[in-house]
Amino acid sequence: MKKFNLIESNNAGFTLIEMVVVIIILAVLAIIAAPKFLNLKTDASIASLDSLEAAIKSANSIVYSKLAIEGKEKLSSSSIELNGETITTSFGFISPTADNIENAIEGSFEQVNNLNAEITADWGTFEIAGILVLLFPKGYTFTDTCYFFYLAFPGATEPSFFANQTGC
Numbered sequence: 001m002k003k004f005n006l007i008e009s010n011n012a013g014f015t016l017i018e019m020v021v022v023i024i025i026l027a028v029l030a031i032i033a034a035p036k037f038l039n040l041k042t043d044a045s046i047a048s049l050d051s052l053e054a055a056i057k058s059a060n061s062i063v064y065s066k067l068a069i070e071g072k073e074k075l076s077s078s079s080i081e082l083n084g085e086t087i088t089t090s091f092g093f094i095s096p097t098a099d100n101i102e103n104a105i106e107g108s109f110e111q112v113n114n115l116n117a118e119i120t121a122d123w124g125t126f127e128i129a130g131i132l133v134l135l136f137p138k139g140y141t142f143t144d145t146c147y148f149f150y151l152a153f154p155g156a157t158e159p160s161f162f163a164n165q166t167g168c
Contacts, residue, residue: 041139045168048137049148052105052123053163056094056150059104060159064092076155093159096133096152098125115142140167 014022059082066080067073073092080087085103088095094104102109108121117124124136135148145167152159 042168045137045140045146046165049146049163049165049168052135052148053161055105056101056148056161060093063087063089063094063104067092090152090154091157093152094150096127096131096150096159098127098133101125101133101135101150112142117141137168 063080063082064073066082067075067078067089070080072078072080072089075092076090077095078089080089082104087100087103088097094100098109098111102125107123109123109125110119110121112119112124112126118141119136119138122138124138124140124142126134126136126142128134131151131153133150134142135150136142136144137146140146145164148161148163150159150161
């Protein structure tokens with residue numbers, strides 16, 4: 001009676017040349033794909049600036065709506081309670097101060113006066129004369145051109161927003 005061996009002993013493995021070819025192909029693919037993934041900080045910073053702009057616009061809409069209900073949206077100076085925080089307003093919109101921005105949106109903030117200090121909180125704020133607030137994302141300094149500004153001139157009916165992403 002003949003026995004059948006279910007396990008074959010034909011061990012065909014990879015040759016050294018095949019292994020080297022596979023390693024070379026993987027290396028070429030890594031070199032091609034690496035630049036796309038090396039720019040993640042820039043993409044994240046730009047996305048942060050975009051989300052900050054959306055958050056400030058939303059907060060302004062909420063503030064304006066609450067003031068309109070109270071009939072205070074046309075006053076040159078007023079205040080309103082939002083999320084348990086008092087926010088000063090001008091013509092129905094959030095007045096451009098670092099404290100107001102910090103009270104209006106969620107996140108961690110640090111007010112920095114040293115232009116070379118690296119931001120360690122989510123956002124660094126720099127206020128100029130109560131008409132402009134510059135916000136810098138974490139990891140940048142005030143000398144970088146990666147920032148968001150919130151501007152309202154005295155007597156202006158609406159604030160201006162702008163995100164400078166050139167230095168991100």
